[in-house]
Amino acid sequence: MEEGKVLSQSVQQSAAAYAIIHEKFGAAVSAFDANETMPFFEVLDTGLWPDIALFMRDHAKLKFNYMACLSGVDYQAEEKVGIVCNIESLGLFNHKLAVKVKCARNGGSIPTVAYVWHTANWHEREAYDMFGMLFTGHPELRRILCPDDWEGFPLRKDYKVQESYHGIKVPY
Amino acid sequence: MQELDTTGLGSVRVTRKSDNVVVIEKDLATEQMVLAMGPQHPSTHGVLKLECLTDGEVITEAVPYLGYLHRCFEKCCENVDYPAVVPYTDRLDYLAGMNSEFSYALAVEKLLDIEIPRRVEFIRVIVAELNRIASHLVAIGTYGIDLGAFTPFLFCFRDREIILGLLEWASGARMLYNYIWVGGLAYDVPSDFLTRVREFVTYFRPKTLELCNLLTKNEIFVKRTLGIGIMPADVAINYGWSGPMLRGSGVKWDLRRNDPYSVYPELDFNVPVPDGKLSVVGDCLSRHLVRAFEMDESLKIIEQCIDKMPSAEGFNPRSAIPKRIRPKAGEVYSRAENPRGELGFYIQSDGKSTKPIRCKARSSCFVNLSAMKDLSKGQLIPDLVAIIGSIDIVLGEVDR
Numbered sequence: 001m002e003e004g005k006v007l008s009q010s011v012q013q014s015a016a017a018y019a020i021i022h023e024k025f026g027a028a029v030s031a032f033d034a035n036e037t038m039p040f041f042e043v044l045d046t047g048l049w050p051d052i053a054l055f056m057r058d059h060a061k062l063k064f065n066y067m068a069c070l071s072g073v074d075y076q077a078e079e080k081v082g083i084v085c086n087i088e089s090l091g092l093f094n095h096k097l098a099v100k101v102k103c104a105r106n107g108g109s110i111p112t113v114a115y116v117w118h119t120a121n122w123h124e125r126e127a128y129d130m131f132g133m134l135f136t137g138h139p140e141l142r143r144i145l146c147p148d149d150w151e152g153f154p155l156r157k158d159y160k161v162q163e164s165y166h167g168i169k170v171p172y
Numbered sequence: 173m174q175e176l177d178t179t180g181l182g183s184v185r186v187t188r189k190s191d192n193v194v195v196i197e198k199d200l201a202t203e204q205m206v207l208a209m210g211p212q213h214p215s216t217h218g219v220l221k222l223e224c225l226t227d228g229e230v231i232t233e234a235v236p237y238l239g240y241l242h243r244c245f246e247k248c249c250e251n252v253d254y255p256a257v258v259p260y261t262d263r264l265d266y267l268a269g270m271n272s273e274f275s276y277a278l279a280v281e282k283l284l285d286i287e288i289p290r291r292v293e294f295i296r297v298i299v300a301e302l303n304r305i306a307s308h309l310v311a312i313g314t315y316g317i318d319l320g321a322f323t324p325f326l327f328c329f330r331d332r333e334i335i336l337g338l339l340e341w342a343s344g345a346r347m348l349y350n351y352i353w354v355g356g357l358a359y360d361v362p363s364d365f366l367t368r369v370r371e372f373v374t375y376f377r378p379k380t381l382e383l384c385n386l387l388t389k390n391e392i393f394v395k396r397t398l399g400i401g402i403m404p405a406d407v408a409i410n411y412g413w414s415g416p417m418l419r420g421s422g423v424k425w426d427l428r429r430n431d432p433y434s435v436y437p438e439l440d441f442n443v444p445v446p447d448g449k450l451s452v453v454g455d456c457l458s459r460h461l462v463r464a465f466e467m468d469e470s471l472k473i474i475e476q477c478i479d480k481m482p483s484a485e486g487f488n489p490r491s492a493i494p495k496r497i498r499p500k501a502g503e504v505y506s507r508a509e510n511p512r513g514e515l516g517f518y519i520q521s522d523g524k525s526t527k528p529i530r531c532k533a534r535s536s537c538f539v540n541l542s543a544m545k546d547l548s549k550g551q552l553i554p555d556l557v558a559i560i561g562s563i564d565i566v567l568g569e570v571d572r
Contacts, residue, residue: 036285037503067412068412071532084503084505084518091424118410118412119410130246144239145239145571146239155246
């Protein structure tokens with residue numbers, strides 16, 4: 001965080017919410033990135049992500065009851081893939097936070113939070129479909145937008161489209 | 173309660189409810205059947221397949237299969253410049269192109285941190301609200317058709333045609349507008365446009381009442397929707413519902429009011445939420461009512477915008493558009509209230525490229541539809557049609 005920078009009210013709210021999470025989980029979460037467009041923190045200990053999620057949802061001063069979005073991201077330079085979750089407290093405190101969770105690019109997995117927020121169910125399926133990370137404990141982890149027998153993960157930066165699909169030429 | 177086996181067909185359970193009511197249940201084994209609804213089915217509003225596991229006429233489980241209309245929106249975005257994404261956003265929710273463009277433009281502008289001329293903001297709100305009415309008209313009309321009411325559909329499409337005509341006049345296209353650009357607009361509105369919009373508002377206001385008398389008060393329609401597909405508020409929030417779906421469950425949440433953008437804070441409008449007098453809060457009828465009442469609010473917004481709009485003198489709709497759109501490195505998640513709920517864009521920029529590194533569309537229909545499994549459990553097949561219709565999905569946005 002830059003010194004002397006005046007943060008907007010919404011970022012201050014996010015920072016206050018982060019402080020509570022940091023107090024509980026300490027080194028498992030990274031430092032808070034207080035940017036104006038999307039303040040976020042990263043979960044460093046991937047295994048603790050469901051615990052953090054439950055804590056965020058149920059703590060009396062946090063009550064992050066609404067997951068707005070969960071996007072998969074390919075961090076090619078770091079040899080990682082990850083998710084970015086935009087979570088907020090709808091109608092209660094109205095604070096927002098983004099959480100990043102990363103895992104290894106090949107064969108990496110992230111524990112699911114589909115039981116914490118139902119929104120995550122389909123979004124995690126989509127992230128798996130497009131980026132290929134596994135979500136351990138997910139109720140039905142299968143492709144959602146692509147066909148079940150599609151090869152590769154389309155939104156990875158190094159994705160090469162398959163030559164043919166059931167005898168149909170794919171690249172045109 | 174007694175259990176007898178007198179018929180040889182399995183046990184018979186006799187329960188005495190009161191003095192003169194006796195319930196006899198026969199424990200007959202029924203076989204479950206798989207019924208595929210769609211992908212080509214008129215009531216799925218596009219290419220959605222629902223695989224229903226049915227026990228008689230009762231649905232035990234309905235699993236949605238999507239992706240038939242997947243057009244790789246997010247992959248396309250990574251290969252074109254920021255302004256070139258706008259036409260693709262039209263094709264997400266093709267019934268509300270203006271709203272989708274608006275949401276995308278807001279996201280990139282937030283990343284660029286630029287100021288937009290006031291007249292541009294007002295024009296954006298006017299076209300977006302007009303498009304919202306058009307979209308709700310399709311939702312209401314087709315919902316009527318789903319439940320066997322054909323006439324309201326014709327009424328709705330007659331009025332929607334006027335809106336499409338207006339928007340065509342402004343942008344040159346009927347549905348896929350490419351009108352709201354990042355940082356401005358493609359063109360200013362035609363000189364007579366606002367007068368015509370005002371005429372439309374005057375014309376359309378009594379029509380909402382007519383539609384209400386025709387459909388919303390129709391006894392058959394009410395019987396088909398009242399108390400069907402009830403979603404409690406807390407579950408709706410947990411499912412990430414937004415827009416009319418969430419308001420139908422009684423949560424007063426509208427991004428135009430609760431997370432305001434553009435000029436919405438200056439405008440006076442209500443957020444209609446069912447109070448339980450006309451419907452059971454959270455059922456299909458509530459969601460329909462929210463849409464029906466919202467059209468009136470949109471009319472109010474349009475009128476206020478016309479009144480408050482700065483004059484066209486010396487106005488250039490492209491004055492704030494940067495020569496080259498290259499945001500500094502960073503990420504943004506920005507959303508706007510679409511007719512179907514919260515349409516958000518997560519955009520990641522690396523600061524060097526003129527193309528987004530990642531552009532994810534958070535589709536409202538996709539999220540709303542994900543509750544299908546819970547909503548359909550234990551419902552009758554005809555009620556399933558009522559439930560899908562009340563979710564008001566546009567498969568273009570679900571599959572992206």
